[in-house]
Amino acid sequence: xxxxxxxxxxxxxxxxxxxxxxxxxxxxxxxxxxxxxxxxxxxxxxxxxxxxxxxxxxxxxxxxxxxxxxxxxxxxxxxxxxxxxxxxxxxxxxxxxxxxxxxxxxxxxxxxxxxxxxxxxxxxxxxxxxxxxxxxxxxxxxxxxxxxxxxxxxxxxxxxxxxxxxxxxxxxxxxxxxxxxxxxxxxxxxxxxxxxxxxxxxxxxxxxxxxxxxxxxxxxxxxxxxxxxxxxxxxxxxxxxxxxxxxxxxxxxxxxxxxxxxxxxxxxxxxxxxxxxxxxxxxxxxxxxxxxxxxxxx
Amino acid sequence: xxxxxxxxxxxxxxxxxxxxxxxxxxxxxxxxxxxxxxxxxxxxxxxxxxxxxxxxxxxxxxxxxxxxxxxxxxxxxxxxxxxxxxxxxxxxxxxxxxxxxxxxxxxxxxxxxxxxxxxxxxxxxxxxxxxxxxxxxxxxxxxxxxxxxxxxxxxxxxxxxxxxxxxxxxxxxxxxxxxxxxxxxxxxxxxxxxxxxxxxxxxxxxxxxxxxxxxxxxxxxxxxxxxxxxxxxxxxxxxxxxxxxxxxxxxxxxxxxxxxxxxxxxxxxxxxxxxxxxxxxxxxxxxxxxxxxxxxxxxxxxxxxxxxxxxxxxxxxxxxxxxxxxxxxxxxxxxxxxxxxxxxxxxxxxxxxxxxxxxxxxxxxxx
Amino acid sequence: xxxxxxxxxxxxxxxxxxxxxxxxxxxxxxxxxxxxxxxxxxxxxxxxxxxxxxxxxxxxxxxxxxxxxxxxxxxxxxxxxxxxxxxxxxxxxxxxxxxxxxxxxxxxxxxxxxxxxxxxxxxxxxxxxxxxxxxxxxxxxxxxxxxxxxxxxxxxxxxxxxxxxxxxxxxxxxxxxxxxxxxxxxxxxxxxxxxxxxxxxxxxxxxxxxxxxxxxxxxxxxxxxxxxxxxxxxxxxxxxxxxxxxxxxxxxxxxxxxxxxxxxxxxxxxxxxxxxxxxxxxxxxxx
Numbered sequence: 001x002x003x004x005x006x007x008x009x010x011x012x013x014x015x016x017x018x019x020x021x022x023x024x025x026x027x028x029x030x031x032x033x034x035x036x037x038x039x040x041x042x043x044x045x046x047x048x049x050x051x052x053x054x055x056x057x058x059x060x061x062x063x064x065x066x067x068x069x070x071x072x073x074x075x076x077x078x079x080x081x082x083x084x085x086x087x088x089x090x091x092x093x094x095x096x097x098x099x100x101x102x103x104x105x106x107x108x109x110x111x112x113x114x115x116x117x118x119x120x121x122x123x124x125x126x127x128x129x130x131x132x133x134x135x136x137x138x139x140x141x142x143x144x145x146x147x148x149x150x151x152x153x154x155x156x157x158x159x160x161x162x163x164x165x166x167x168x169x170x171x172x173x174x175x176x177x178x179x180x181x182x183x184x185x186x187x188x189x190x191x192x193x194x195x196x197x198x199x200x201x202x203x204x205x206x207x208x209x210x211x212x213x214x215x216x217x218x219x220x221x222x223x224x225x226x227x228x229x230x231x232x233x234x235x236x237x238x239x240x241x242x243x244x245x246x247x248x249x250x251x252x253x254x255x256x257x258x259x260x261x262x263x264x265x266x267x268x269x270x271x272x273x274x275x276x277x278x279x280x281x282x283x284x285x286x287x288x289x290x291x292x293x294x295x296x297x298x
Numbered sequence: 299x300x301x302x303x304x305x306x307x308x309x310x311x312x313x314x315x316x317x318x319x320x321x322x323x324x325x326x327x328x329x330x331x332x333x334x335x336x337x338x339x340x341x342x343x344x345x346x347x348x349x350x351x352x353x354x355x356x357x358x359x360x361x362x363x364x365x366x367x368x369x370x371x372x373x374x375x376x377x378x379x380x381x382x383x384x385x386x387x388x389x390x391x392x393x394x395x396x397x398x399x400x401x402x403x404x405x406x407x408x409x410x411x412x413x414x415x416x417x418x419x420x421x422x423x424x425x426x427x428x429x430x431x432x433x434x435x436x437x438x439x440x441x442x443x444x445x446x447x448x449x450x451x452x453x454x455x456x457x458x459x460x461x462x463x464x465x466x467x468x469x470x471x472x473x474x475x476x477x478x479x480x481x482x483x484x485x486x487x488x489x490x491x492x493x494x495x496x497x498x499x500x501x502x503x504x505x506x507x508x509x510x511x512x513x514x515x516x517x518x519x520x521x522x523x524x525x526x527x528x529x530x531x532x533x534x535x536x537x538x539x540x541x542x543x544x545x546x547x548x549x550x551x552x553x554x555x556x557x558x559x560x561x562x563x564x565x566x567x568x569x570x571x572x573x574x575x576x577x578x579x580x581x582x583x584x585x586x587x588x589x590x591x592x593x594x595x596x597x598x599x600x601x602x603x604x605x606x607x608x609x610x611x612x613x614x615x616x617x618x619x620x621x622x623x624x625x626x627x628x629x630x631x632x633x634x635x636x637x638x639x640x641x642x643x644x645x646x647x648x649x650x651x652x653x654x655x656x657x658x659x660x661x662x663x664x665x
Numbered sequence: 666x667x668x669x670x671x672x673x674x675x676x677x678x679x680x681x682x683x684x685x686x687x688x689x690x691x692x693x694x695x696x697x698x699x700x701x702x703x704x705x706x707x708x709x710x711x712x713x714x715x716x717x718x719x720x721x722x723x724x725x726x727x728x729x730x731x732x733x734x735x736x737x738x739x740x741x742x743x744x745x746x747x748x749x750x751x752x753x754x755x756x757x758x759x760x761x762x763x764x765x766x767x768x769x770x771x772x773x774x775x776x777x778x779x780x781x782x783x784x785x786x787x788x789x790x791x792x793x794x795x796x797x798x799x800x801x802x803x804x805x806x807x808x809x810x811x812x813x814x815x816x817x818x819x820x821x822x823x824x825x826x827x828x829x830x831x832x833x834x835x836x837x838x839x840x841x842x843x844x845x846x847x848x849x850x851x852x853x854x855x856x857x858x859x860x861x862x863x864x865x866x867x868x869x870x871x872x873x874x875x876x877x878x879x880x881x882x883x884x885x886x887x888x889x890x891x892x893x894x895x896x897x898x899x900x901x902x903x904x905x906x907x908x909x910x911x912x913x914x915x916x917x918x919x920x921x922x923x924x925x926x927x928x929x930x931x932x933x934x935x936x937x938x939x940x941x942x943x944x945x946x947x948x949x950x951x952x
Contacts, residue, residue: 122674139890146692
């Protein structure tokens, strides 16, 4: 027998067998439990601190910024919205939500169009791509300062509904376009071609076929657009003008924190974020579930 | 002369995607109105490109495409009155079966009531009425195909183009759906152009089989002509069912040529009208696998037959016939189809020597 | 048809460019320009070109210190976020059998990303402080007698806050890369007798390279460009490049801030370009 035949015929050593991952039906290797532990710790560390804040925001009037809880009350929530010294929280809230709404709509539309554009190559597509990546990794404060200076030179006053929109879009659009890339790559061109074949005009194909099929992806882009704008801080800092958005308010409070009303603010703003997330993810899940394949019946 | 609305003619059609290689290289073809035509060939031979050019999803680099006598190059798909059935069916995943089928009517502005009426009639025809409110993902492969067919046919096209419609189905379903396609075509009475790489499918379905290779048409004609009388080596080998032997012409005498094969005595082959050979020319001959008879060495072969020495290299039972693989006539892939009963009355085993024989008149010279 | 499509491409991408041009390209150019001018001391800019700003930066010891601090944090954050992120992604892709559960857990990790990162940062304060939960627990359980001071307002706290915030940027691209690995390749390797270590070394790591690179780009650019995490979590004990920039802007020293910004941008661009050399980012993102 040749060396190769010897090697094949020799029984596989126990060590090799033992090291292979256990077959599907039987139990899990030890690494599963180790990694599971790591994962659980990660999730705990991820949510733990936030949960502490939520609990602490119900701190009693006499309580301080840290544990233990001296009692439960809604005092700090009330304090947040009524006391003048904590800044214009209500106003900042409204501005942030409105701004996020504007940015979301713009992000969805612009990202969708850009995603369509990138399906085929066009002159300068490489430049646009790298500019987008550049906008993503550029330090937010630098861009913020740049826009501020630009406005100063031109002589325009920045404000939360003009310059801040653009500054925030420079952050949300790259995310939106990247999500569109992922979504478009799963979009079968045959659907579009079939629509044209059956007599649809370009606009009809877009309205009746492309957009509805891409709907979950568009909702995902909207999710990114809203949450990224709602929490955006660095780029908005120098471009929001004289009136603050919510993150800017939070920042001011952070530097001057003296009471759990900051935690109350954290809780409230996170509830808003969770609500938006739940709506978006729920929508996507519902659409996908309806279209998911079930066992064929023949 | 009225050609009929679904008469198709391709004249000098060339398509190049990158400016270097021609995916379709000068194709001339006439497809009669109402015919079932199969474009047959391996992947990359250009058959799908031709289909898409007829549909209007691609434009030829040069050449003309006429449907019903008018040149359609430059017209969008909807203006050509053709409809296409895509390989993946491309059913709209977010629409029900009924909405999928009614889509073409919707984009033409028909009211919901009107288009549902027509769609329901179409669903009756393809026996999908029970599935009207299902989404494509909830259908089986065969059902999806029928939806795709109905969706394309509802526009009353004059030509229906099918891009490998049966490839996604498993074997059993494929054979079943074949008959449905054929029945549908007869019912609608329009031209069908069906692209496939499966030989048996093409010859089962088509009135006109077009064999293609590397962008060119090798042979076009009725299925039986192509199967029985292939023009050249490529068609003979692609269609299957033929053994192709290479050799050199030794002598030519009026009706027959004598060809020296690599092993054994000279083979006499009837001359094919239209193919001119001289002594010394390299030539290929084709013999149908089911025309080959195996004879034990020592037994005298029948008169007027060619006999070559051969060795059995493999035996495959195929139900109603047995496929015997042999080393004979200089070819290691020589195949004989022996009827099952005949084989088992005197079976041969691997390694045995046999005489491979066939009647002289059944062999064909190839270009 | 193709030419018309190309025109459509340009038209469709124009809104994106309409945003990028004035809000990315222009500000960078303005900052670049301002860095060559002088400050008039009152927040205005004198338009006399000068290299003084850059000379000040490159000769100042402060610059070296700032970059050392910032790079230190960048490296530490990158390291820990990579280790945690890699194993979390690996766990989700290869050990969670139910794909729906894997997606669910993945979303669980992603959701915090969509909430305010300032809030998430300060949420560590009641945990890590001298009277914080961790110290109280340790004292209660008897592990220590005095509260651990290094937990908050220290470099430790800064790294914790960064890793907390940025590990998700590692998890997502690595998860993506790993999910694309054909499981049958792993099965084939197992059939051939490979050990788990072999599979990790020869299949999973090389095929996750792109995801790791992508995540690294995010982490590096965010940490190097950050100013508020360091400011708050170090209690003023550490400074960062952008933090100093922020201070400059606060006193209206625009030209020196601009010069600092330009230098930082170049450094970050170089780092990102370095990482990009090991991955074809366009193919990875546009797949």
